[in-house]
Amino acid sequence: MQASNNIIRLPRTIQKTELSRSTIYALEKAGNFPKKIKLSPRTMGFLEHEVDAWIADRVAASRMGV
Numbered sequence: 001m002q003a004s005n006n007i008i009r010l011p012r013t014i015q016k017t018e019l020s021r022s023t024i025y026a027l028e029k030a031g032n033f034p035k036k037i038k039l040s041p042r043t044m045g046f047l048e049h050e051v052d053a054w055i056a057d058r059v060a061a062s063r064m065g066v
Contacts, residue, residue: 007037007045016051 014021027033034050 004049006048007039008048008051009043009045013046013051017055 008016010021010024013024017024019027024033028035034046034054036044036046038044
């Protein structure tokens with residue numbers, strides 16, 4: 001199955017992850033969150049399938065006690 005290239009903007013990313021803007025940016029800078037995609041000089045977004053995979057990884061890690 002091929003991953004979708006749907007791009008979600010920051011407000012939707014915040015809603016999906018329930019993380020703050022600053023936390024998302026800090027995690028991204030540390031290499032622990034999917035990289036944003038620049039859409040225009042003042043607009044960015046994230047690939048939805050990468051955010052979903054990140055969430056799934058967090059769930060799996062929490063179930064393993066990590």
